[in-house]
Amino acid sequence: MARVVRARGRCCACRRSRGSGAGAASGGGWPATAGRPSRRAAGRAGLAALAAPHVRRVAREFHLLGPEPDLHRRGLAVAVLEIGGARFVAASTHLDLAAEPRRRHVREILDLLDRARERYGAPVVLAGDVNEEPGGPAWSLLAGRLRDGHAVAPAGEAATFSARNPRRRIDGVFADPDVDVVGCGVPGDEIAPTADYAAATDHRPVMAELRLRS
Numbered sequence: 001m002a003r004v005v006r007a008r009g010r011c012c013a014c015r016r017s018r019g020s021g022a023g024a025a026s027g028g029g030w031p032a033t034a035g036r037p038s039r040r041a042a043g044r045a046g047l048a049a050l051a052a053p054h055v056r057r058v059a060r061e062f063h064l065l066g067p068e069p070d071l072h073r074r075g076l077a078v079a080v081l082e083i084g085g086a087r088f089v090a091a092s093t094h095l096d097l098a099a100e101p102r103r104r105h106v107r108e109i110l111d112l113l114d115r116a117r118e119r120y121g122a123p124v125v126l127a128g129d130v131n132e133e134p135g136g137p138a139w140s141l142l143a144g145r146l147r148d149g150h151a152v153a154p155a156g157e158a159a160t161f162s163a164r165n166p167r168r169r170i171d172g173v174f175a176d177p178d179v180d181v182v183g184c185g186v187p188g189d190e191i192a193p194t195a196d197y198a199a200a201t202d203h204r205p206v207m208a209e210l211r212l213r214s
Contacts, residue, residue: 014049014077014092014127047092049079056082059120065108068101076109080120086212088179089116093128095138102131102138110145123176125210129203130170139172146174147181149208155183156191160206163198173208180211 051057061078068074077092093109095102113124126146132138134148143151150158150172159166166186173184187207188194197204 014047014090047075047077047094049077049090049092051079051081051090054083058082058087061116063108063112065105068096068098068104071096071098071101074101074105076112078112078116080116080122087120087122088212089113089120089122089124091116091124091126093126095128095131097131099132099137103141106138106141110141117176123179123212125176125179125208126174127206127208128172128174130172133168133170134172142172142174147177147179149173149175149181149184149210150206153181153183154185155209156185156187156207157204158185160186160204161202163200163202163204166204171203171206173206175208175210178213180213182209182211184208 047062049060057079059080061076063076063078065074065076074094074096079090081088081090091109091113093105095105109126113126116122117124124146126142130136130139130142134140134143134151139148142148150169157166158169160171161168175181184206186204191207192205
C-alpha cells in the first residue's frame with residue numbers, strides 16, 4: 001500500500017483500509033489527516049484521508065452516517081487542507097452493498113459536504129467506494145451535484161473492481177464544479193506499480209489530477 005500511495009500521490013489520498021487500521025495507512029511518510037477505524041472490525045478497517053507532508057491541515061471531521069439494521073455502520077472522513085495558499089475540503093467514504101441504504105447515505109453525505117463547503121469557504125472533493133456503477137441511483141445523485149472526475153476527463157483505465165480482474169467502475173473521485181479536473185482514472189505502469197494493486201487491496205486505485213481556481 002505504501003508503494004502505491006507514494007507513487008500516485010502528490011498532495012493527498014483518500015482511502016478505505018482493509019486489513020489495517022487507519023493509522024497504518026500513513027506509511028511512506030503520509031500522515032492521516034482525518035479518519036477513524038471501524039469498531040466492528042476491531043481497528044482492522046476504516047476510512048482515512050492522507051496528506052503529503054507539505055500540505056497543511058486546517059481542520060478535520062468524522063461523521064457516522066445513519067445506522068441501518070444488520071449492516072455495517074458507514075461514515076464520512078473530512079479533511080480541510082491548504083496547499084500553496086489554496087484551500088479545499090477532501091472527503092472519503094465507503095458506501096453499502098445494499099441499494100437503499102447506499103442512496104440514503106449519499107443524501108446525508110451531500111448535506112454534510114454542503115455544510116463543510118459553507119463552514120470553511122472551500123470547494124469539495126469526494127473520493128469513495130460507491131459500490132455501484134455509473135448510472136445507478138446513488139452514483140447519479142453524486143454526479144448530479146458533483147462532477148464525476150473520470151467522466152469529465154478520463155485518464156488511464158476506468159474499471160476499479162476487482163483488483164485482480166477489473167470489470168466494473170465502482171470507485172470514483174467527485175469534485176465541485178469550480179475545481180478543474182485535468183485527468184482521472186486508474187493509473188498505469190508509467191505512474192504507479194500496478195503489480196502491487198492486488199496485494200494492497202481488492203480495488204484498484206483512482207488518481208485524479210485537479211486544479212484549484214484562485
